Amino acid sequence: MTTLPRKFSRASIVTVLAAAGVFAFALANVVVPSAQAATITYANNVSTPMGVEVSSGLRPKITGSDASVVLGFGTVTVKEYNPAPGYKVHYQATASAAGVARTSHAGAPLTNAYSKCSWKWENVGGNAKLNCSVRG
Amino acid sequence: MKNRTMAATVGVVAFVGLAAVAPATAGSSSAVSLEEMLPILAKSQSSSDHVPDSIDLDALGNISEDTIRFLGSDHAGSYWVGTTASDDVCLVMQTAADPDMAASSCVPIGSFYRDGLRLMAGQGMDQPETNAEAYLFPSDINLPSSDSPVSSARSAGGSGESASFVSGAAGELDDLDAFEVSRDDGTTFHFAPISREGL
Numbered sequence: 424m425t426t427l428p429r430k431f432s433r434a435s436i437v438t439v440l441a442a443a444g445v446f447a448f449a450l451a452n453v454v455v456p457s458a459q460a461a462t463i464t465y466a467n468n469v470s471t472p473m474g475v476e477v478s479s480g481l482r483p484k485i486t487g488s489d490a491s492v493v494l495g496f497g498t499v500t501v502k503e504y505n506p507a508p509g510y511k512v513h514y515q516a517t518a519s520a521a522g523v524a525r526t527s528h529a530g531a532p533l534t535n536a537y538s539k540c541s542w543k544w545e546n547v548g549g550n551a552k553l554n555c556s557v558r559g
Numbered sequence: 560m561k562n563r564t565m566a567a568t569v570g571v572v573a574f575v576g577l578a579a580v581a582p583a584t585a586g587s588s589s590a591v592s593l594e595e596m597l598p599i600l601a602k603s604q605s606s607s608d609h610v611p612d613s614i615d616l617d618a619l620g621n622i623s624e625d626t627i628r629f630l631g632s633d634h635a636g637s638y639w640v641g642t643t644a645s646d647d648v649c650l651v652m653q654t655a656a657d658p659d660m661a662a663s664s665c666v667p668i669g670s671f672y673r674d675g676l677r678l679m680a681g682q683g684m685d686q687p688e689t690n691a692e693a694y695l696f697p698s699d700i701n702l703p704s705s706d707s708p709v710s711s712a713r714s715a716g717g718s719g720e721s722a723s724f725v726s727g728a729a730g731e732l733d734d735l736d737a738f739e740v741s742r743d744d745g746t747t748f749h750f751a752p753i754s755r756e757g758l
Contacts, residue, residue, distance in 0.1 A: 474757055487618050496674065498753055502683060512683025514660055515690075517753055519677045522647065522666030526680065527618040531659035545754060558618065 461486075466540060466555035468493070476502075477553055479538040484559040487514075487527040490540035493552040494520040497544025501526060501555060505536055520544065520551075532559075590744070593648070593668055596697040597640060597723075599628045610639055610661075614653060619663035622649050635728035636680075636691030650676040656689035657682065672697055673746065679729055679753045690729035692753065698723050700740055700748055729755060 465479040479488075490501035497520040504512045513533055518524035520542055540555035594601040608629045616622040620643055627641040630650075639651040649665040662680035675697065681690030700723060725732065735752040742748065 487615075496749070496751070498677070500758055504683075512685060514657075514662075514680075515683045515758070516662035516664070516678065516680040517758055518650075518662075518664030518679075519666055519670070519674060521670035521674060522664055522676075523620060524678075525619050525663045525665070527615050527661045527663075528657075528659045529615050529618065530613050531657075543754070543757060545751075 461559045462556050463559065464554070464556040465538070466490075466553040468552040468554060470550045471542065471553045472550050473543055473548055474541060476539040476541040477555060479555070479557045482536060482538065482557055482559060483534060485533040485536050485538060485557055486529045487525065487558045488516075488538040488540070488556065489523055489525045489558075490516075490553065490555045491523040492520050492542040492554070494542060494544060496520060497542060497547065499524050499540065499542045499553075501538065501540045503533055503536055503538050503557075505533075591672060591697070591699070593642065593646065596668075596672060596699070597648070597695075598698055599630070599640065600626065600642070602628065604628065608639070610651065611653065611658075613659060614651065614661045616641070616651070619651060619661060620647065620649050620665040622651065622663070622665070627651070630693075630695070630724050631726065633691075633726055633728075635731075636693070636726070638693050638724070638726055640695060648676065650678045650693060650695050652678055652680050652691055652693060654681050654689065654691050656686075656691075671695075672748075674749050675700070677751075677753050679755075679758075681729065684755055684758050687729055687755075691726065692729045692732050693724070693726035694732075694735075694750075694752070696723040696750070697748070699742065700750075 466477045469477055471477055485503050488501045488503055490499045492499045498517050499520045500517040501524050502512050503514040514526045514528055516524045516526045538557040540553055542551050608627055610627055616624055622641040622643055627639050630638040630640055634655060636652050636654045641649050646668055647665040648668060648671040649663050651663045653661045664676050664678040666676060676695040679690055679692040737751040740748040
């Protein structure tokens with residue numbers, strides 16, 4: 424068993440290790456967000472009525488969007504658009520609600536635009552939980 | 560000591576609980592392999608299977624590039640199938656109206672076995688001519704006597720190299736109707752076309 428030199432008490436080592444841990448945690452939280460800053464989640468399990476669109480709000484740059492819904496059947500839709508006046512949908516994808524609908528257009532990013540998502544299951548009402556994100 | 564006993568008991572209960580749930584979960588998906596559902600994935604990848612450089616497979620769901628297979632193309636778009644590291648099945652589309660745009664629909668294998676894959680993408684319903692629409696089915700779904708809704712759609716304008724795939728411009732596949740197919744394993748395949756109403 425290794426013994427520690429007297430001048431380094433167990434308490435001081437624990438303190439140093441704890442400080443190192445805090446530093447590493449802080450560093451990770453600085454570095455990781457900057458690497459992932461491009462993706463913004465704007466709906467996180469948001470209970471939403473069928474057909475109601477949840478919007479990301481104004482985004483300076485959009486290169487794609489994702490949308491999924493906690494639902495067994497039906498469809499989920501994600502749209503990227505400029506609002507009124509001159510409302511225009513630039514990119515839209517509608518896919519099986521059992522999975523994820525994604526758009527991607529890194530070569531033609533939108534600027535100052537919005538993303539929004541919704542779900543639909545015909546003849547079935549109620550609410551379902553939406554998960555939607557936008558990439559910048 | 561009491562705490563350890565408690566922790567061990569909780570662990571055993573959790574394990575037994577998981578063991579009891581796992582077969583039910585597995586049973587609710589499919590015993591059919593992915594290659595059986597999608598024989599195109601069992602074929603060697605060729606240069607014609609690759610997506611254009613403009614398509615970002617990571618952004619479209621971390622789709623593994625070496626699993627990508629070309630399904631076909633038509634005047635509305637080009638279409639591929641691929642899988643992710645977590646074995647989701649993905650339908651990938653590049654629209655002809657805007658080749659900068661790609662879209663994907665990814666579902667777990669079990670969902671693909673039950674419902675297939677559906678995807679419509681473009682520049683919204685205000686510009687219907689920009690939208691492409693595609694459906695991919697497991698290979699055991701026999702599309703095809705000449706009067707089936709899917710084969711009608713194929714002959715009406717859809718295209719694709721796979722017998723279990725149909726595609727076209729949105730509006731060309733309006734003849735598609737919902738249908739169900741009962742399988743020998745007791746499961747039922749459900750199909751419903753994407754309704755453009757309200758999109």
